[in-house]
Amino acid sequence: MVKISTDLLEKLDAALRQGNTDEAESLAKEMLDKGIEPLALVQEVLVPTLTDVGRKFQNFEIFLPELMMAGEAAERVTALLEGATLNAGKPTISVGTIILGQVEGDIHDIGRNIVKTLLKSHGFKVIDLGRDVAASAFLEAAQKEKADIIGLSALMTTTLPAQRRTIHLFEEVGARGQFKIVIGGGATSQGWADEIGADGYAPDAASAVELFKMLMGLPSSK
Amino acid sequence: MQTNWLPEIVNRSENGPFMKEADFDLALARKTAELVKKHGIKFDPKVLVPRDDDMADRLYQAGLELFIEMGVYNQSTERRILFVREEAGAAVEAAPNAVILGCGKDAVVERHREVESTIPCRMHSGPTGTPCSERFHPLILQSCAQEPLVDCLGAGSVATYLGRLIIPSSPTEILASRKEAAIAREAVCQAGRPGMHIEDVAVPLTCAGKIASIDQQVGLRRSDGLLVSQMPELKTNYDQLSRVAYMQSVGMHIVDLMTPLIGGLGGGAEGTAVVTVASHILGVLCYSVSYHFMGHMNLQWSHNTDRMGLWIQSIAGQALARNTPLVAVNDLYTRSGLGTPEILWEVAAGAIVGAVSGLNQHGVGATCGTRMDHTSGIEARFQAQMAHAALGVTRQQANEYVLECLRHYEHTLGNPNVGKSFPELYNTETLEPGQEWLEVYQKVCQELTQLGLDIDRGWRKVRHGENLN
Numbered sequence: 001m002v003k004i005s006t007d008l009l010e011k012l013d014a015a016l017r018q019g020n021t022d023e024a025e026s027l028a029k030e031m032l033d034k035g036i037e038p039l040a041l042v043q044e045v046l047v048p049t050l051t052d053v054g055r056k057f058q059n060f061e062i063f064l065p066e067l068m069m070a071g072e073a074a075e076r077v078t079a080l081l082e083g084a085t086l087n088a089g090k091p092t093i094s095v096g097t098i099i100l101g102q103v104e105g106d107i108h109d110i111g112r113n114i115v116k117t118l119l120k121s122h123g124f125k126v127i128d129l130g131r132d133v134a135a136s137a138f139l140e141a142a143q144k145e146k147a148d149i150i151g152l153s154a155l156m157t158t159t160l161p162a163q164r165r166t167i168h169l170f171e172e173v174g175a176r177g178q179f180k181i182v183i184g185g186g187a188t189s190q191g192w193a194d195e196i197g198a199d200g201y202a203p204d205a206a207s208a209v210e211l212f213k214m215l216m217g218l219p220s221s222k
Numbered sequence: 223m224q225t226n227w228l229p230e231i232v233n234r235s236e237n238g239p240f241m242k243e244a245d246f247d248l249a250l251a252r253k254t255a256e257l258v259k260k261h262g263i264k265f266d267p268k269v270l271v272p273r274d275d276d277m278a279d280r281l282y283q284a285g286l287e288l289f290i291e292m293g294v295y296n297q298s299t300e301r302r303i304l305f306v307r308e309e310a311g312a313a314v315e316a317a318p319n320a321v322i323l324g325c326g327k328d329a330v331v332e333r334h335r336e337v338e339s340t341i342p343c344r345m346h347s348g349p350t351g352t353p354c355s356e357r358f359h360p361l362i363l364q365s366c367a368q369e370p371l372v373d374c375l376g377a378g379s380v381a382t383y384l385g386r387l388i389i390p391s392s393p394t395e396i397l398a399s400r401k402e403a404a405i406a407r408e409a410v411c412q413a414g415r416p417g418m419h420i421e422d423v424a425v426p427l428t429c430a431g432k433i434a435s436i437d438q439q440v441g442l443r444r445s446d447g448l449l450v451s452q453m454p455e456l457k458t459n460y461d462q463l464s465r466v467a468y469m470q471s472v473g474m475h476i477v478d479l480m481t482p483l484i485g486g487l488g489g490g491a492e493g494t495a496v497v498t499v500a501s502h503i504l505g506v507l508c509y510s511v512s513y514h515f516m517g518h519m520n521l522q523w524s525h526n527t528d529r530m531g532l533w534i535q536s537i538a539g540q541a542l543a544r545n546t547p548l549v550a551v552n553d554l555y556t557r558s559g560l561g562t563p564e565i566l567w568e569v570a571a572g573a574i575v576g577a578v579s580g581l582n583q584h585g586v587g588a589t590c591g592t593r594m595d596h597t598s599g600i601e602a603r604f605q606a607q608m609a610h611a612a613l614g615v616t617r618q619q620a621n622e623y624v625l626e627c628l629r630h631y632e633h634t635l636g637n638p639n640v641g642k643s644f645p646e647l648y649n650t651e652t653l654e655p656g657q658e659w660l661e662v663y664q665k666v667c668q669e670l671t672q673l674g675l676d677i678d679r680g681w682r683k684v685r686h687g688e689n690l691n
Contacts, residue, residue, distance in 0.1 A: 060522060063489045065251035072248070105390035105427060107297075109243075110454060110486060110521070157353050157379070158395070158427055161387045186524075186592070204522075 002035040004044055012041075012077075013049045019069020021076050028077045038081035042093050042123055050074050050121030051221045057114075058206045064114065071117035078120065094125040096148040096216045099141045101129035102185075103162035108155040111185060114205040115151065122209055122221070135166040142170075142179050149215055151208070152198075153185040160187055164196040171197075180215045184208055227313075228467055231303055231508055235460075238293065238301040243457075246295045246302070247487055250455055253291055254493040257284040263537075265491035270532045270628075271575055271621040278337075278540040285499025285541065286310060289456070294504050297453065298460040305507055313506050319547035321475065321512040323374055325445035328410070328417035330373045332513060334547050335580045337540050338616060343577055343609040345371055346421055346551060346584035347602035348406075349378025351591035356380055358595050359402075362644050363409035365599035365653055367418060371606035372599070376584075377406035377435075379424035381594065390427040396434040399426040403441035420446040421477055429464045436472070447475030450509045454480075455487045455497050458508055466509050475512040478505030484530050485521035491530040494518055498538040502548060515584055517553035524590035525557045527568040528635055532624060535572065536579040536617075543580025552576035554585035554605065557634070559641030560596050561659050564631040566604055566666040571627035573608035574675075578620040583609045588641075595643040600655050600663055608670070610680035626673060 008031055015024035031041060050070060057067045078093075085093050100116055102108060109131055116126050127145050129137055142150050152163045163183050170176040182200040183193050193201035200215060202208035210220055241249075257263075261280040266272070289310060293302035319334040323344070332344040347366040354362055359380050367375050382388060383398035403423045410418040420442055423435040436442045450465050452458060469476050480501035482488060488497035498518050505511045518534050519526050526535065535552055542550050554572040558564035569586055576583055585605045588596040612620060641647075647659040655663070667677050 060485055063485045063493075064483070064487055064521065065248075065255065065489050065493075068248060068251065107427075107453065107459075110483060113244075113247075156427065157381045158388045158390050158425065161389050 002037075004031060004036055004040065009045055012045050016046070016049045016070050016073050016077070017053060019066065019073050021073040024073040025076050025080055028080050032080070032084050038085045039093055041081055042078070046074055046077060047122060054118045054121060054206060054209070058204070067114065067117055071121055074121050093123065095123040095218060096212070097125045097127070097145050098149050098151060098212060099127050099129065099138060099145060099147045100151045100153070101133035101138060102131040102153050103159055103166055104132055104134050105162055106154050106156060106159035106185070107131045108185075111155065111205065112153045115184065115208045118205050118209045119212060122213065124212065135162070135169040138166050139169055139173065139175060143175065147179055149180040149182060149212055152181065152183050154183070154188055155186045157187045160192060163188070163198075167196050167198065182211060182215070227507070227510065228463065228470070231463060234303040235296040235299045235301055238303050240301050241295070243295065243297065243300065246292070250292050251487045251489065254288060254488050254496050257288055257496055258489070258492045260284070263492040263495065265530065265533055267529045269621060270529055270624050271536045271578060271617045272533070272540070273617045275544065278537055278544050281495055281537055282499055282541040282545040284496045286503060288496055289500040289503045292456055294508055295457040296459060297457055303508070310503055310507060314503060314546050314548070317506045317546065317548055318512060319549065321549055323419035323445070323447075323475065324417045325443070326417035328415045329445065330419070332549055332582055334549050335543060335582065337543050337580050338578050338614070339580060340614050342613065343606070344373045344582045345602060345606040345609065346374040346376060346582070347372040347599070348376030348421070349597040350376060350553065350585055350587035351555065352587055352589070352597050353379050353381045353591070353594050354597070355595055356382055356385070358644050358650070360405045360409060361648070361650055361653060362595065362597050363406055364412050365644070365648060366597070366602050367410045367413035367415060368653070369599040369603045371610070372602050374419040374421050375406060375410060376421045377402050377423045378597065388425060390431070395426050395428065395431040399423055399431045399434040400437065400441060403435035403437065407440055417445065419475070422447060422449040424449070429461045429468070432465050433468055436474070442474070444473045447477045447512060449477045449479040449515070450511070452478070452480045452501055452504055454483050456500060456504055458504070463508065470510060476509055478502070478509055478511040478514040480505065480515070480517055482518040483521045484518060484526070484534065491533050494530070495534045495538045498534060499541050502542055502546070502550065506548070513549040513551055513582070515551050515553045516581065519555055519590070523557060523635070525555045525635070527554065527556050527572050528632070529628070532571055532575050535581070536575045539576065539579030539581045549582065550580065551582040551584045553587070555587035555590050557590060557638035558631065559589045559593055559639065560598055560601065560643065561641040561647045561662060562639040563662050563666050564634050564639050565601060565641065566663065567627045567630035569601055569605050570608045570666070570670060571624045573605045574612045574615070574620050574623050574627070577609040577612035578615055578617055589638070593640060593643065595645065596641070598644050598648055598655065598659070600659055604663060604667070607667070607677050607680055608675070611675040611677045613680065623673060623675065
């Protein structure tokens with residue numbers, strides 16, 4: 001297996017941190033051309049770099065624009081690596097498929113967008129359904145994408161019932177056992193998760209990543 | 223100048239440039255960073271009440287440029303509503319610099335305030351972003367409305383209707399909205415101030431729910447208001463704009479609610495200040511509001527009493543005070559909860575900053591709105607007292623007071639004292655604050671008086687028009 005040179009590794013790390021999408025993609029191409037395995041790039045550069053970016057964001061050492069730009073660069077590189085992996089007839093590099101969305105009636109985006117960015121940077125495939133998502137749309141997407149985990153976000157107390165309603169629908173159609181369903185957002189709590197039968201609750205973006213990893217049986221980033 | 227704005231805003235919403243929302247967010251983040259650099263906006267964590275008039279003016283220009291360059295994103299159409307500089311300038315110039323809130327003997331005039339102004343701040347109170355239980359909601363509202371220094375009441379939000387969670391866009395939203403409005407009306411009547419301005423009913427999430435709160439006999443009246451929200455950052459949608467259409471046509475006050483996120487798309491303190499100024503301009507152009515709630519909040523914990531939050535309040539307040547006639551109001555969110563000294567120190571810092579930076583006063587969102595029934599009249603009384611005591615104070619003096627206030631609570635922000643809820647701190651029969659809460663309040667008042675803030679005489683100056691100098 002070809003080893004990644006320190007020079008290239010540092011350059012890609014810097015390009016990702018600076019959100020320099022074109023340069024990050026170009027460096028990743030160069031590495032693939034040199035015979036470096038896509039999975040090695042994910043494990044040795046993408047995940048550690050974006051984990052550190054996420055940690056800095058959580059500590060308010062950097063802010064949302066830096067996180068978003070690093071996430072965008074990482075997403076472009078991930079798409080390139082995913083294409084290379086599939087072309088080589090190998091299984092996907094994704095560590096799991098996640099469906100995310102604001103439950104019906106909830107129109108708040110920022111928190112979910114942060115979780116999405118962090119999850120993608122940890123190698124998850126994320127299908128973001130956006131805001132004000134009907135229960136049936138979560139179900140349809142989960143079945144279509146063969147999702148592993150569904151994340152239901154609600155910021156307002158008045159949108160909590162829609163989280164319960166969504167979980168109910170999965171139960172009613174007999175699909176509840178096929179998926180893990182977790183909740184988050186300002187109005188939620190562990191108590192509410194227990195009450196509505198969710199598989200987990202995360203109070204913030206960083207713990208959401210840990211929760212998703214735990215549910216997928218992946219090692220913690222901590 | 224365009225005078226019939228709403229049809230034109232719909233026209234631009236339908237025909238403006240298409241943009242995916244994620245691309246708008248990234249473009250806004252990049253443009254904001256560029257403008258911070260271009261205009262040399264600089265946050266100094268030791269100077270939370272800056273005296274740099276030129277920076278305040280540059281900040282206003284940066285906010286105006288951001289608004290013109292980005293426009294307003296309409297989430298309903300995925301298109302940008304664009305304005306030219308002349309339109310923005312003319313609309314801001316024509317915005318009201320004073321509004322009459324409430325009616326009859328309880329009506330008050332809320333004015334544009336200048337930097338270091340001696341014009342008294344108006345005090346808006348109620349459960350700011352804080353959910354209430356159905357049981358204690360009426361008592362909490364009355365405890366606020368009965369405070370003599372409170373001028374306006376927000377009805378806040380209840381979590382349930384007849385014990386059941388409220389479903390948006392359902393009949394329970396309409397019923398809960400009407401009930402909440404009636405309870406707010408009853409609270410101001412019970413407090414002997416039936417004409418007090420009610421600024422919002424927060425339970426409904428939809429235009430229909432908001433409109434349901436309006437009822438000349440038992441609900442909200444023309445002399446009251448309702449919030450129209452901006453989504454962070456610089457976003458609107460047809461549901462919000464439809465509220466504007468209705469309220470304009472019935473002659474109610476439209477209230478601008480913005481929540482620029484510190485650490486969000488604007489980046490740090492400087493960029494969030496730019497976004498905050500731009501958001502006020504959005505409120506003028508798209509919502510034609512009577513007054514603006516400056517509700518910037520920290521992305522991590524939703525408070526605005528840390529150094530960045532206080533600095534943004536001050537510099538954005540000054541930028542608006544010096545460059546516009548707008549009636550702007552701060553919107554304090556604290557990490558600490560009721561019954562604690564820390565919440566009062568957080569409120570003191572925010573109130574002083576607002577009073578000297580051209581703002582009126584709104585609070586208190588205790589525990590950042592995370593705990594049920596964490597509102598009472600005492601902290602609103604205290605906020606008004608602090609604001610009045612700070613009238614005539616210079617920015618330099620204010621900065622020293624604020625740094626001293628921070629010394630009492632800054633170390634607790636990461637792990638705040640959440641205190642106790644309303645029924646644990648008030649006598650729910652007599653509606654008077656209990657001894658525990660009163661003692662905390664009196665102790666902090668004494669400490670602030672020793673620092674040189676004339677808390678006792680402050681409100682008398684306001685009521686009796688004593689010469690402040």
